[in-house]
Amino acid sequence: MKKQLALLIVSGVLANAGGFNPSMQGYIDSLKVEAKKSNNSFADFNAKRGELIFTSKHIGKRGREISCASCHGANLSLSSQNAFTNKSIEPLSPRTNPKRLTNVQDVQKWLKRNFNDVYKREGTPQEKGDVLYYIKSK
Amino acid sequence: MKKILLIVPFLLTGVLLVAVMADDDEDHRSIGRSIGDVAVSKDATYIKECGSCHFAYQPGLLPKRSWVKMMNTLDNHFKDDASLDQKTTKYITNYLVKNSSDNAMDYKRSRKITNSISVNQTPHRITKTPYFIHKHDEIPKKIIVQKEVGTLGNCIACHTAADRGIYSERAIKIPNYGRWDDD
Numbered sequence: 422m423k424k425q426l427a428l429l430i431v432s433g434v435l436a437n438a439g440g441f442n443p444s445m446q447g448y449i450d451s452l453k454v455e456a457k458k459s460n461n462s463f464a465d466f467n468a469k470r471g472e473l474i475f476t477s478k479h480i481g482k483r484g485r486e487i488s489c490a491s492c493h494g495a496n497l498s499l500s501s502q503n504a505f506t507n508k509s510i511e512p513l514s515p516r517t518n519p520k521r522l523t524n525v526q527d528v529q530k531w532l533k534r535n536f537n538d539v540y541k542r543e544g545t546p547q548e549k550g551d552v553l554y555y556i557k558s559k
Numbered sequence: 560m561k562k563i564l565l566i567v568p569f570l571l572t573g574v575l576l577v578a579v580m581a582d583d584d585e586d587h588r589s590i591g592r593s594i595g596d597v598a599v600s601k602d603a604t605y606i607k608e609c610g611s612c613h614f615a616y617q618p619g620l621l622p623k624r625s626w627v628k629m630m631n632t633l634d635n636h637f638k639d640d641a642s643l644d645q646k647t648t649k650y651i652t653n654y655l656v657k658n659s660s661d662n663a664m665d666y667k668r669s670r671k672i673t674n675s676i677s678v679n680q681t682p683h684r685i686t687k688t689p690y691f692i693h694k695h696d697e698i699p700k701k702i703i704v705q706k707e708v709g710t711l712g713n714c715i716a717c718h719t720a721a722d723r724g725i726y727s728e729r730a731i732k733i734p735n736y737g738r739w740d741d742d
Contacts, residue, residue: 507707
């Protein structure tokens with residue numbers, strides 16, 4: 422019994438290697454439930470779709486072409502510059518910047534604001550999950 | 560615009576004020592009362608929430624009526640969405656009001672900013688207050704639009720000690736331009 426439990430824990434840790442922390446995983450799981458509701462064939466989020474969301478340009482809230490990369494840069498492991506205020510932004514890549522994608526409240530707040538900046542609307546649950554998988558993969 | 564360096568021995572109160580940069584254009588009576596340029600902002604919540612998109616401007620750079628108006632319209636904050644939950648909004652509003660320029664008249668820049676704004680006006684920006692405009696109207700546009708600065712709201716790009724509440728001429732270093740000398 423003890424052995425089984427230990428094994429379970431070990432495999433849990435392994436599966437989570439490079440994964441999200443428990444509260445972020447909880448957020449991802451709730452996004453999955455939402456995504457499934459509006460798309461029956463939904464299986465899992467996809468970093469490739471997320472990349473397109475992140476790098477494609479749109480006429481944003483200010484009437485000018487903008488993408489997520491306009492503020493966060495094309496290379497997520499480098500610092501970048503805010504396109505509106507010129508303030509520098511620390512790398513978005515959780516590998517270079519371990520604080521990233523660890524606080525659910527912060528992530529929700531910024532996704533809401535930043536989707537509005539670029540897409541003039543909030544992201545759908547599937548879009549949010551896809552883009553988080555993309556950032557996580559960087 | 561000559562700057563005079565005054566050495567004011569502050570005998571009456573027993574305090575020795577070492578050196579004060581006095582402006583030639585405004586009231587000299589109050590020089591001795593100044594305890595600094597603006598009060599430093601140390602509040603962690605304020606710095607986190609209001610210092611993420613730009614420099615965390617000190618509360619003493621605008622009067623309370625400006626802050627209250629701004630905090631009521633955070634969902635459309637200069638075309639950006641800076642909205643916060645109710646609890647945080649209330650907390651930051653209180654912090655800004657308590658430390659606003661008109662509540663910090665012992666600080667030299669806070670006093671000058673406050674006095675420059677007519678009572679029936681509520682500026683949305685620090686950069687639109689008469690005192691600020693007057694101090695920055697000689698800066699060539701090409702210096703401002705360069706990538707390292709971008710806008711006049713980017714205080715810390717030129718005022719290297721802005722995060723310590725210091726705006727004196729000696730602490731100005733403009734990127735690709737160097738020290739400012741207007742004499």
